[in-house]
Amino acid sequence: MPIEAIRDFAKEDLNAVDRVIRQRLHSDVPLIRQVSEYIVQSGGKRLRPLVLILAARACGYSGTDHHELAAVVEFIHTATLLHDDVVDESALRRGRATANALFGNAASVLVGDFLYSRAFQMMVGVGSMAVMRVLADATNTIAEGEVLQLMNCHDADIDEERYLRVIRFKTAKLFEAASRLGAILGGVESRIEQSMASYGMHLGTAFQLIDDVLDYSGDLHQTGKNLGDDLAEGKATLPLIYAMRTGSPEQAALIRAAIERGGTEEFPLVLRTIQETGALEYTRARAAAESGLAVAMLEPLAPTRYKECLLQLADFAVTRTY
Template sequence: MPLESIRSLVSEDLQSTDRFIISRLESNIPMVKDVIEYVLTCGGKRVRPLVLLLSARALNHQGQKHIDLAAVIELIHTATLLHDDVVDDSTLRRGHKTANTIWGNDTSVLVGDFLYSRAFQIVVDIKHDTVLDIFAKATPFIAEGEILQLVNCNNPDTTEQFYFDVIERKTAKLFEIAAQLGATLSTESAAHIEAMRLFGLHLGLAYQLIDDALDYSQSVKETGKNVGQDISEGKTTLPLIHAMRMSKGADLELMRNAIQTGTSKNLDKILGIIESTDAIKYTAATAKQHALKAKEALSAISASPYRQALETLSDFVVSRTY
């Protein structure tokens, strides 16, 4: 499996990252420890910290700061998941009950805040002005993505452009800064830092596009979340936008009504329309375009096993089924 072979290249770095995360999440409050332990052991792919570690190694990083920042990226990602699941009222993630289902919304939000706080503590400790600046600008941008998605819930008139504005903020930005930070720690070459930033941005867009395609095309066993969850949350993602663009009459009305009411009672029929309009193929093809742009950005970076691993990661992101 490609992801395992990519991980093996930086396995020591990943283990160090996990150890560092555990060391920085010490809390005297048992509930905090319980929630964090549960969330961190629920089988995430660790793709974002992997991007940071590989980006740093591809540019010959020396030292340990890439470990600290990989941990920060994972902590921010985990915090956003805790908050997202509360906002979306999700019950399942990665095949496990969500933290809010077990401990309640209040606990999930507050533990998410705790993770954010710890992440910024680590960034400040690194004492690197550019790194601090990148984080300070990125975190409100990521929060804006979630807010934009929230205010646009149950809106069947969502455009493709608006959809991309949302996913650039809520998903691609963290990938973008992961690659950018790996480069920033390792080189002063503006061209190399920009190449890595662009790589991360396009990889993140491809990642979210495939996530949204999988929501309509894979079973709960494959993805670890409920099929058609997006429509029951009133989220208008690219497969649905494309299906509506290609439909008219009763089919179009059915989809518009499902989004407006946030119901999945006609899910089987909607899945049929999505299939017949090639909406999954369209979304996957768009993801492949971004994966290709990610790989093109890497052409500015010298060839190495680490650059090769980033290219392979681009392929994995668009070929995955979970």
């Protein structure tokens, strides 16, 4: 089942989420409307809202609070993108100019703050302490992950364990929260709730690892970003970590220097080293292992079309090209 088929299956719920997003983006401040509308409607995959919707339905939920919470998750994700692009000084995302490139850093940061605060207003409206706890913990962990990533920039000594910690904090945590929230709405027992949270964590980890692969093998027109963006920012992602660990001393020294300096001057040589050491294949294998763990976490769920879609999302995470 391709991702388009999954989205089509959940189309009614996703359309309801989009209506909530548009309604909740309203502000009497024109610049807030302009920037937030630009970033929210810039072609994102809406994967985190989709995970929450499918998880809630797979756990037997039949109300409408999942629409509000899916929008909350998307707002939190969007706020992190706005802040990320400022920190990374990015000019391109999803094939379009970033909000900070168009509107400036100050506007991007402040509108990101608006989206965070609007998300918290919305989650309070659901009236569940468990929901608020999950989202409050998630946003705090994501912020820690952002700082960890900043500390790791231009650090060629980062190892695989440290890098995976950044992924789990910065990227996978919101997938985990989305999946857990679906389980909470479904009122399942704590054992299944924890399994659903683990599903999201492993899914998000696999998703980010494939992002790392695509940074050295993707197509600009599909990924919306230039090859080597991570290297330009001095980020030691898993393909670089593995290539340094398994390559020759000369190859390791080349990658180390490229990470410490940043930029893309050595990108062709670094890319050749990554290819020669099998670093992309290794990273894909790690992503596939995470996807397999995500699939295993769904075992307690009764067989439904929603569960099947969650299984297919785990496959999409590692087979995607964008």
